[in-house]
Amino acid sequence: MRLPPVVKLWFFADVLLALWPQAHWSMRGFDPAFGLPLALVYAYGTGAFIALSVIVAYLSQRKTRGAAD
Amino acid sequence: MALLVTYGALALFFAIVVFILQRSYVADRNFTDFAVAGRSFGGFYQAMAFLNTGLPGFVFLGTFGFIAREGVVGIGFSTLLAAIVMYLMADRVWTWGEKYNLRTQPDLMALRFDSNAVRLVAASLGIFGLMPWMVLGMQSLGAVFYALSLGQLSFSMAVLLGVVVMALRQIWTIRMGMRGIIISDLFQGTVAYLLGSVLIVGLIVWLYADGATLHALPARKLAFPGPDTPKPLLFFSLTLLPLLAYLCWPDLFIRLYTGSGVESVKRSSAYLGPIGLVFVMSLAYLALLASNRADVLANPDAGWFTLAMAAGGPLVLALAGVTVFAASMGNIDATVQSIGAQVANDVIGAIRREPLGERGLMITSQIVMTITTTVAAVIASLPLPALFTIGLFAIQVMVQLSVPLYFGIFTRAGNKQGAVAGMIGGVATVCVLQITWPLGIPWAYGLTTGALGLIVNLFIFVVAHLLVPRTEAERERLDALFGQESMHPPVTSQIMEHHS
Numbered sequence: 001m002r003l004p005p006v007v008k009l010w011f012f013a014d015v016l017l018a019l020w021p022q023a024h025w026s027m028r029g030f031d032p033a034f035g036l037p038l039a040l041v042y043a044y045g046t047g048a049f050i051a052l053s054v055i056v057a058y059l060s061q062r063k064t065r066g067a068a069d
Numbered sequence: 070m071a072l073l074v075t076y077g078a079l080a081l082f083f084a085i086v087v088f089i090l091q092r093s094y095v096a097d098r099n100f101t102d103f104a105v106a107g108r109s110f111g112g113f114y115q116a117m118a119f120l121n122t123g124l125p126g127f128v129f130l131g132t133f134g135f136i137a138r139e140g141v142v143g144i145g146f147s148t149l150l151a152a153i154v155m156y157l158m159a160d161r162v163w164t165w166g167e168k169y170n171l172r173t174q175p176d177l178m179a180l181r182f183d184s185n186a187v188r189l190v191a192a193s194l195g196i197f198g199l200m201p202w203m204v205l206g207m208q209s210l211g212a213v214f215y216a217l218s219l220g221q222l223s224f225s226m227a228v229l230l231g232v233v234v235m236a237l238r239q240i241w242t243i244r245m246g247m248r249g250i251i252i253s254d255l256f257q258g259t260v261a262y263l264l265g266s267v268l269i270v271g272l273i274v275w276l277y278a279d280g281a282t283l284h285a286l287p288a289r290k291l292a293f294p295g296p297d298t299p300k301p302l303l304f305f306s307l308t309l310l311p312l313l314a315y316l317c318w319p320d321l322f323i324r325l326y327t328g329s330g331v332e333s334v335k336r337s338s339a340y341l342g343p344i345g346l347v348f349v350m351s352l353a354y355l356a357l358l359a360s361n362r363a364d365v366l367a368n369p370d371a372g373w374f375t376l377a378m379a380a381g382g383p384l385v386l387a388l389a390g391v392t393v394f395a396a397s398m399g400n401i402d403a404t405v406q407s408i409g410a411q412v413a414n415d416v417i418g419a420i421r422r423e424p425l426g427e428r429g430l431m432i433t434s435q436i437v438m439t440i441t442t443t444v445a446a447v448i449a450s451l452p453l454p455a456l457f458t459i460g461l462f463a464i465q466v467m468v469q470l471s472v473p474l475y476f477g478i479f480t481r482a483g484n485k486q487g488a489v490a491g492m493i494g495g496v497a498t499v500c501v502l503q504i505t506w507p508l509g510i511p512w513a514y515g516l517t518t519g520a521l522g523l524i525v526n527l528f529i530f531v532v533a534h535l536l537v538p539r540t541e542a543e544r545e546r547l548d549a550l551f552g553q554e555s556m557h558p559p560v561t562s563q564i565m566e567h568h569s
Contacts (some may be wrong), residue, residue, distance in 0.1 A: 012152055017147040024293035026547075032286070036285055039141040041432070047350050050149040051342030054156055056280040058339035060308050062332075 004060050011054040017046045071383040075217035079394055080506050082260070083234065086253050086398070088326070093252045100430040102501045103246035104172035105326040108163075110251050112328070112336030114265065117258030118251045118339060119155070119196040120323045120348075121399025123148060123294035123315065125202070126209040128352065129393045136356035140290025141433035142304050144353045147311035152341040154316050158325060159334040161478055165550070174474075175415040181477040185419050189468055190492050192415035195319035198467030199404050201460040202444070206401040207232050207449035210394065216374035216392040219293045219383070225452070232446045233403055236418060239442045242402045243409075243435050261396035262348045268377075269351045269387055276358050276382045284363050293508040300515025310519050313475075314468040320407035323400075367509045405445075409438035465519030469495035472526045481547050487533025495526030504545035 003011075009043040018024060034041065097103040104522040110118070136143035162177065171177050176194060179188035211228030218227055238292065242247050283291070293304040316322050328334040355374065359365045365372040377389035413433035418425045425433060472495070473488035478537065509515040 003231045012151065014153060014518040018150060018308055019305055021302060025295040025301070026302060028292045030139070030287075034286075037141070039291055039293060040283075040357075040496050043141065043144045043146075043353070044350055047149055048178070049148065050153065054152050054342040055339045057156060058151075058335050063330075066359065 003057065004064075007053070007057045007060060010056065014046075014050045014053050017049060071130065071219055071369040072221060074383045075219065075387045075390060078391050079213070079217065081141060082391045082394060083238070084323055086238070086256060088265060089256055090245060090249050090253055093249070094245060095228060095248060097246050097248070097431065100414070101170060101172055101427075102248065103431050103434065104414070105166070105323055105404075106247040106251055108167060108280045108326060109248075109329050110327050111338060112333045114251050115328050115333055115337030116254050116344065118254040118327070118403075119337060120148075120262050120344065121254040121258040121319065121396065122150065122318070122321050122324070122403040124345075124348070124396060125206055125400035126213070126261075126393040126397030127205060127400075129265075129373045129389075130212055130370050132369075133356045133373050136353055137360040137365055137369035137372050140286070140292075140360070141341075141353075141355065142293055142307065143356075145311060145349065146308055147315055148345040148349055149342060150312045151315035153347065154312070154340045155325065155341070156335055156338040158286075158316065158478055159331050159338070161327075162322075162325040163328060163331045163334055171364070172318075172323075173411050173414050174207050174319040175411060175435075176468075177322075178470075178473060178477060178488070179415075179419075182473065182483070182485040182488045183543070184489070185249070187473065187485050187488045188415050190489055191321075191473075192411045192419075194467050194470050194492065194496070195317075196408055196416075198318070198463040199408055201266070201440075203401055203404040203408075203441070203445045203462045204449045205460050206397050206404065207235050207445060209397050210235055210363050211302040211388050211395045211449070212371065212374075213397070215325055216371060217386060222556055229450055232449045233311065234396070236442050236446045238398060238402070239405055239438065242444075246404060246431075246434075247323075250399075250406055251327060253402065254399045257399045261392050261399070264349055265390070266348045266393040268385075269348075269355050270390060271568075272376050272380055273351065273358060274348065274356050274525035276355070276376075281358050281361070283358060285466075286357065286375050290357065290360060294298065294515065299511050300509045302513075303509050303515035306509065306516045306520050310464070310468055310517055313471040314464055314519075315469040317409060317467050317474060321437040323407065324411075331380075337386070387393065403436050406434075408441045409434040412437040434449055440551070458507055461507060462499070465499045465503060465517060466496050467523060469499070469522055469526050470521045472523065472530050481551060483530055483534050484537050484539065484543075487530040490533060491526040491528075491530035494529045495522035498522040498525045515565075 023042065027042040029038055030036065031038050031041045072372055101107060118562060132143060165171060165177060165180065169180055171180065175188040175191040178191045179185060206230070208228055210231030211224065214230045215224050215227035221295060222230070234314055294300050324337070328337065355376070360374055361373055364375050368375070373393070374386060378386045413425065413430045417433055418430060469492050472491050473483060476483050477488070499518045499522040502521060509517060510521065513521060
């Protein structure tokens with residue numbers, strides 16, 4: 001079953017966000033809003049973004065399959 | 070009394086696992102039942118089995134210690150990204166697995182490249198990669214028994230005790246094969262990652278109440294190595310390599326076969342995202358928050374136990390021990406089973422002139438599993454300080470499977486010549502470089518030896534693809550395999566005939 005284009009783009013963004021060295025290097029110091037280290041904000045934000053993408057992919061394909069049935 | 074609490078918790082956990090296995094025993098009818106549990110499990114079982122294999126007890130010890138020592142560079146996205154890879158692979162791998170009765174990872178590679186040489190090289194890399202981690206898993210149990218002995222046992226005695234307990238546990242793995250592993254993984258995974266996450270959050274709250282703060286940490290622990298450091302690509306490499314290696318682990322890859330369908334494999338990926346996120350990220354947070362404590366810094370690899378004991382005495386220490394015990398058990402079970410299945414199916418089965426029958430494969434697997442457990446138990450009992458270095462080396466070697474594996478599944482590119490020569494070229498590169506640079510090569514901006522091996526591997530794979538012309542028969546075979554034609558590929562049938 002084919003993935004919806006938005007999910008394909010999301011997966012691509014996941015990989016880019018997790019592996020792009022410039023993104024890693026720029027995360028220094030503390031976030032003024034939460035008071036958390038920027039590296040942790042990046043790690044948790046990226047982690048949540050990735051986890052959500054798989055859930056959305058699964059639900060969207062299940063919905064498509066349900067409609068086809 | 071304290072010892073009764075800590076060792077009693079381990080004994081109780083072990084007894085529950087054995088009870089579950091005894092109650093759920095079903096005799097395997099054939100090797101497909103034994104190796105991939107008859108392709109019968111749902112999404113949550115699959116997710117727990119995946120975690121229980123991919124995040125061993127070592128995560129609570131070595132990974133925790135690495136983050137406590139080095140900081141955020143030790144945080145990994147690979148488990149989360151692996152869920153995406155599994156999701157993307159699910160359609161093709163499960164469908165091929167079901168259609169061609171695939172039972173191991175080398176089975177799929179032999180099918181895709183129509184080559185027993187690819188099968189043999191892939192199986193060799195997989196077995197070599199698994200063995201040191203099985204020994205390390207047994208030694209991790211030694212760390213559990215040592216920490217929970219509260220100073221009553223020497224470390225060598227604790228390792229011996231851990232090895233004996235884990236060898237005993239393998240009786241059920243050998244007897245019940247994959248079905249037993251997945252059923253027990255559900256319970257073990259729930260304890261290790263769900264109960265474990267609750268315990269981690271509790272310890273974070275306790276640390277904050279005790280006055281811990283991230284602001285007190287040195288700046289180097291709160292930033293990834295940048296362009297001004299000797300290894301600016303270290304975090305990139307520590308993310309990419311485990312990600313590529315994740316589905317190369319033969320014991321993890323076959324989770325794609327054990328699902329009851331494509332739907333259940335994809336559902337398991339959806340479960341893996343949030344469960345993995347909460348567990349991995351909260352453990353990393355805990356390790357960072359605790360990394361300024363003198364008692365943790367004195368021995369960061371035992372930091373998990375140190376914190377648990379400090380926070381709640383023997384009772385919390387017992388819970389911490391049970392989580393590591395549960396995580397280690399699932400990983401070792403899967404490793405033993407995977408080595409047994411690959412040696413029987415992809416080494417002995419492929420070399421023999423007469424293919425092994427279903428019963429022959431099962432019995433051979435069980436004999437190999439018994440020998441593997443015994444050998445690993447003996448090695449684990451020996452004082453081998455370089456074992457972790459060997460484990461890292463094994464990952465760099467095993468990741469060389471990723472070029473033919475991912476290209477083979479996601480594209481029609483490549484051929485058997487490129488697959489075999491690429492894997493061998495990649496491994497040779499790793500072997501040469503690893504002697505001098507075991508972790509990160511400074512002249513390659515911190516890339517690991519496996520990453521450079523992959524470049525060589527990929528180059529050979531692509532060159533072979535461009536230079537070796539594809540025959541019409543091979544084109545037709547690949548068309549059929551990738552679902553464009555309905556004809557059954559004749560050469561594929563020969564390669565896979567010992568499964569029919």
